[in-house]
Amino acid sequence: MRVLVVNAGSSSLKLRLLGPDDEVERTADTEPGADLDGLVRDWPTPDAVGHRVVHGGTRFTDPVVIDRTVRKELEDLSALAPLHQPKSLAGLDAVGALLPDVPAVACFDTAFHATIPEAAATYAVPRRWRERYAIRRYGFHGLSHAWCAARAAELTGARRVVTAHLGAGASLAAVLDGRSVDTTMGFTPLEGLVMATRSGTVDPGLVLWLEEHEHLSPHEVADTLEKRSGLAALAGTADMREVVAAAARDEADAALALDVYVHRLAAGIASMAAAAGGLEVLAFTGGVGEHAGGIRTRAAQRLAFLGVAVDPAQEDSTDGEITGPGAAVRTLVVPAREDLEIARGTRAALG
Incomplete structure (x- = not known):
């Protein structure tokens, strides 16, 4: 077909x-x-x-x-x-x-995460909100996570996989036996990791404080968190390549942006490993995940306690295994192919 x-x-x-x-x-x-x-x-x-x-x-x-x-x-x-x-x-x-x-x-994009358990999907807000507005963790980038997880399992046979879709938008998924059991994006794609122009998770009290004390409208706050935050706010550019280059020149804002990005990324991967009941494979995909070897290396260093290590000789790899010698966790780079996942789903739906 x-x-x-x-x-x-x-x-x-x-x-x-x-x-x-x-x-x-x-x-x-x-x-x-x-x-x-x-x-x-x-x-x-x-x-x-x-x-x-x-x-x-x-x-x-x-x-x-x-x-x-x-x-x-x-x-x-x-x-x-x-x-x-x-x-x-x-x-x-x-x-x-x-x-x-x-x-x-x-x-x-939300379908892959429909399998996450209620403990992971449920926000601790009043029942009437949850029921009236269908408030729950939906998760996004599901087509990319599904392809990446399936490819990782095909290459390694692993049951417990954390997939890291890192691009302009970024999210993680905990995958157990091919099924998503947790993810970092939530009711909207704004939750979770630091992204190109999105803030990722912030204290909801901060949003309320800005509305009250700075007299900002909900729209102004939402627009800023969505379009003028993240790397753009911290480093003055949303392009990870420019951030990395500026940090290499010892520009303080860019260095801080990378530190914040990697801190949130490593913490998120550890959280996803807990949700999956362990970590056998860490798989990177997306524009940043595939091409920013330095980001992968820095995240792996923070995750050494889980058995993650990448091979320095493979830092520039854009496809394949990059596991370091003696590492307990296998680390992969998986080129994003949402198109193949969509084609697979299309053929399945049409029988």
Whole structure:
């Protein structure tokens, strides 16, 4: 089955046409709202379309064939992911208009984390909030974590894996026997690790304090935590490559940014190892996870007490095993392939 994979992000639209054996036949990266007909006019017609959709709520925990009812339910979930869900729906509609007779499947970033236990998913807030607003830890980057965990298990046979998706957005997942049992992102993608422009976890009391004492509106606080925090706030740039280079020049702000980033990363990995009941494999993926060898090395040094060590000779590796001599935990770099995970889910949903 030839599958067209559509990955509509907040500021980008990525198209990948995968052949029956998952070979990449065509690719196109553009902006939302671009002329799709012009981009794919000469492409072979796919047998199915697989869409990355950020939020599936509690309703969609597996890939689902899209029809009018599903389309309406996905739109109703926009309040849970206002920055991403409308872009996913726009991509769905645009491709649907171009290929009206080709079946389409939605694959969800939240679905992989639907298996986390209630102890990990539940916030200690009033029941009426939890029930009325479906407040729980949803987790995100599930398509990436699912692919990374499956690849790690394939390479090592391990049962207890922590996957680290480190990119502009960043999150960790604890995976036991192929199932997510905990993750660092929560009700929104703002919780957890320090990211490019997102703060990661902050004291909720700080948010309330800023609203009261600085007279900031909820929107102003949310916008700042989402778009002007993280590495951008600490180092003046959201690009990890620039942060690393500035730290190498002994620029204090960049050095602090790296220290904060690695501190939160190592603590999160240790927490995920506890959730998985141990750690056999640590797998890095995503732009930073694959290419920032220094970040991996620094995190591993902080995690030596768990048996993590990376081989200095493999610091620049972007694919494969980088485990240090004598380490109890195997460490891998797994290239991100959300497109393959989406294609797999699409074929499964269509039988």
